[in-house]
Amino acid sequence: MTIPQSQQIGNVKHLVAVKNLKVHFQVTDRIVRAVDGVDFHVNPAECVGIVGESGSGKSTLVRAVSRLMPNLRVKELSGDVQFEGRDVLKMSEGDLRELRRSRGFSMIFQDPLGYLNPTHRVGRQIAEALSPHGNVQSDSQRVQSLLEEAGFQEPNNVARSFPHELSGGMRQRVMIAIALARDPKLLFADEPTTALDSTVQLQVLQTLYRLHKERNMAVVIITHDLGVVAELCDRVYVMQTGKVVETADSVDLFERPKHTYSARLVELSAHRSSFRGAQYE
Amino acid sequence: MNEPILSLKGVSQIYTKRSAKGWRRVPVRAVDGVDLDIREGETLAIVGESGSGKSTLAKLLLMLNRPTQGQIAYRGLELDKLNHEWRSQYRRQVQAVFQDPSSSLNPRMTVEETLRHVANRHSLVTKLNQRDFLAAQLAAVGLNPPEQYFSRYPHQLSGGQQQRIAIARAIMLRPRVIIADEPLSSLDVSVQAQILQLMSDLRATTNVGFVIISHDLGAMQSIADRSAVMYRGRVVEIGDAIYQSPAHPYTRLLLDARLLPNPRGTRVRSPPPKQAAPFASVETTQGCRFLHRCPHAIEICAAIDPQLRPLGLGATQVACHRAEELSAATTPV
Ligand SMILES: Nc1ncnc2c1ncn2[C@@H]1O[C@H](COP(=O)(O)OP(=O)(O)OP(=O)(O)O)[C@@H](O)[C@H]1O
Ligand SMILES: Nc1ncnc2c1ncn2[C@@H]1O[C@H](COP(=O)(O)OP(=O)(O)OP(=O)(O)O)[C@@H](O)[C@H]1O
Ligand SMILES: [Mg+2]
Ligand SMILES: [Mg+2]
Numbered sequence: 001m002t003i004p005q006s007q008q009i010g011n012v013k014h015l016v017a018v019k020n021l022k023v024h025f026q027v028t029d030r031i032v033r034a035v036d037g038v039d040f041h042v043n044p045a046e047c048v049g050i051v052g053e054s055g056s057g058k059s060t061l062v063r064a065v066s067r068l069m070p071n072l073r074v075k076e077l078s079g080d081v082q083f084e085g086r087d088v089l090k091m092s093e094g095d096l097r098e099l100r101r102s103r104g105f106s107m108i109f110q111d112p113l114g115y116l117n118p119t120h121r122v123g124r125q126i127a128e129a130l131s132p133h134g135n136v137q138s139d140s141q142r143v144q145s146l147l148e149e150a151g152f153q154e155p156n157n158v159a160r161s162f163p164h165e166l167s168g169g170m171r172q173r174v175m176i177a178i179a180l181a182r183d184p185k186l187l188f189a190d191e192p193t194t195a196l197d198s199t200v201q202l203q204v205l206q207t208l209y210r211l212h213k214e215r216n217m218a219v220v221i222i223t224h225d226l227g228v229v230a231e232l233c234d235r236v237y238v239m240q241t242g243k244v245v246e247t248a249d250s251v252d253l254f255e256r257p258k259h260t261y262s263a264r265l266v267e268l269s270a271h272r273s274s275f276r277g278a279q280y281e
Numbered sequence: 282m283n284e285p286i287l288s289l290k291g292v293s294q295i296y297t298k299r300s301a302k303g304w305r306r307v308p309v310r311a312v313d314g315v316d317l318d319i320r321e322g323e324t325l326a327i328v329g330e331s332g333s334g335k336s337t338l339a340k341l342l343l344m345l346n347r348p349t350q351g352q353i354a355y356r357g358l359e360l361d362k363l364n365h366e367w368r369s370q371y372r373r374q375v376q377a378v379f380q381d382p383s384s385s386l387n388p389r390m391t392v393e394e395t396l397r398h399v400a401n402r403h404s405l406v407t408k409l410n411q412r413d414f415l416a417a418q419l420a421a422v423g424l425n426p427p428e429q430y431f432s433r434y435p436h437q438l439s440g441g442q443q444q445r446i447a448i449a450r451a452i453m454l455r456p457r458v459i460i461a462d463e464p465l466s467s468l469d470v471s472v473q474a475q476i477l478q479l480m481s482d483l484r485a486t487t488n489v490g491f492v493i494i495s496h497d498l499g500a501m502q503s504i505a506d507r508s509a510v511m512y513r514g515r516v517v518e519i520g521d522a523i524y525q526s527p528a529h530p531y532t533r534l535l536l537d538a539r540l541l542p543n544p545r546g547t548r549v550r551s552p553p554p555k556q557a558a559p560f561a562s563v564e565t566t567q568g569c570r571f572l573h574r575c576p577h578a579i580e581i582c583a584a585i586d587p588q589l590r591p592l593g594l595g596a597t598q599v600a601c602h603r604a605e606e607l608s609a610a611t612t613p614v
Contacts, residue, residue, distance in 0.1 A: 054440075054441025054442060054445075059439060111440065160298075167336060168463070169332060191440070195463065197496050198538035201540075226470070230540065231550065250544040265469065269470055
């Protein structure tokens with residue numbers, strides 16, 4: 001398909017290109033400018049981090065880009081969002097579903113409980129993501145290996161569980177397995193490792209990094225942990241009150257932060273990890 | 282030494298789960314024989330493996346679950362046997378912040394209604410100055426200006442804002458103990474710093490104690506008096522210096538897997554080759570539960586399940602046969 005020049009935004013090589021995105025909500029008589037004029041892009045096979053204040057619009061940005069905003073009262077939704085040159089905001093529901101299914105994008109949500117089906121065992125939910133109309137039996141091998149990649153040592157037990165029988169971190173890993181089952185070109189991950197202990201977190205991030213490299217999967221990861229950004233991301237956006245206040249290569253953000261808020265984040269994280277000053281080794 | 286305000290003796294929580302095929306029910310030992318004293322006014326961190334029973338332990342302490350085995354006592358009184366009056370006192374004095382704030386807040390109540398509900402139930406303030414009081418609670422957790430948040434429903438808040446409403450709701454009652462399950466996980470480091478400061482101010486002014494469950498080892502090191510490490514339903518190490526001198530091999534593993542805010546770090550991008558644990562594939566039901574991942578396991582570890590015991594003269598307790606040897610081998614020079 002060729003795209004008329006007029007519909008292209010900026011660099012066509014971008015996998016995702018967002019221009020001047022605004023998402024405003026109405027709360028009683030007040031307007032909340034959750035995302036307020038954001039430019040954002042992701043290159044193919046790139047790993048991008050989004051950090052920022054709590055409430056600065058990170059989740060809203062990613063949801064708007066993936067058009068996953070179920071029944072919210074949106075006062076204004078404007079701007080351009082393109083995925084491989086196609087306008088996501090204007091796409092029909094059918095096209096959107098097709099895009100998601102055909103290796104488009106997957107999403108790991110901030111609160112997994114809200115997105116897992118409470119009445120189905122998790123093994124079945126992963127199998128359905130693997131092949132929506134496929135043979136659930138034949139996928140059980142794949143389900144197991146996905147669960148292993150998500151850091152489970154007893155994948156069989158987990159596959160047989162219902163979501164409420166799992167711990168917070170286990171549910172988070174199930175979401176990760178579901179998202180990866182779709183073999184996406186682009187993975188949006190909203191704080192995917194907050195409920196994981198450090199060893200499981202490391203294992204999950206290693207898996208993401210490996211898939212990112214092996215399958216050229218682009219990753220957009222929202223996190224409050226600058227350690228995750230430092231060790232995983234090529235580039236970072238820093239958000240504050242609905243706006244991007246800085247975008248930089250990871251190395252530059254840590255070594256030469258430009259915005260005062262970024263500098264504060266970097267300083268506080270360095271301070272936090274310096275508690276390890278008296279390292280035991 | 283402070284009196285324990287809460288104490289657990291041999292506490293277990295066994296869930297049953299239906300097996301995949303057929304109707305057989307299989308037991309899941311989520312918490313498996315935990316002994317623990319929580320002292321008045323202390324901040325106790327509970328860290329450890331995802332799925333090791335931390336949230337289950339929190340539910341037991343909050344009387345949301347009854348232990349399958351063992352006893353929990355509040356100021357020496359068994360929770361099971363509390364009369365009505367003590368029970369309601371307990372519910373006021375022991376407050377909770379749950380792991381998943383979006384499901385612990387009532388989706389049909391605005392922020393103001395949620396807080397007002399709690400304030401009324403415990404007749405905290407007169408109706409007259411209630412709004413100011415509630416606004417002050419929101420400001421304390423960094424929700425400024427507070428009036429902006431009063432009329433919002435939970436789904437109109439970000440993850441971190443929901444988490445802070447849950448914190449505000451717990452601290453406004455000025456309880457004796459706050460049991461907080463991952464209270465900082467959705468907050469940026471700058472709001473985290475503010476909440477940690479708020480906690481230490483509260484401790485100074487009201488001597489409230491905290492039991493904080495967290496995966497953020499750095500934050501716990503900065504705030505906890507003592508930390509307990511859980512692995513598969515057990516406390517495998519507890520002490521006041523686990524971050525500086527970890528005694529259990531699992532604690533070491535946790536500390537070593539932390540990510541540094543260093544963009545030249547290589548833990549994720551080029552991980553060191555995994556060294557296989559010597560007993561990785563040995564089947565045993567009686568040995569140490571960390572056996573399969575432990576690089577230091579020897580014969581005895583496969584035969585005998587190590588119990589929590591004091592290590593040396595310090596305040597540390599550890600459940601590892603080789604703790605003395607291993608800590609001697611890696612003491613700082
Ligand atoms: N449905 C909604 N209605 C009204 N306001 C909303 C709605 N959803 C989000 N908001 C507001 O928009 C702002 C951005 O929210 P968002 O969830 O995107 O923040 P975030 O950066 O993901 O924060 P966190 O790190 O705390 O998760 C917040 O101030 C939030 O209160
Ligand atoms: N209702 C239930 N039925 C069956 N098993 C359960 C139930 N609730 C929890 N479990 C199991 O109990 C174990 C402990 O769960 P718990 O939620 O206490 O872990 P956790 O330490 O809080 O983990 P996380 O850090 O991931 O939140 C897990 O193996 C979980 O699968
Ligand atoms: Mg968010
Ligand atoms: Mg938990």
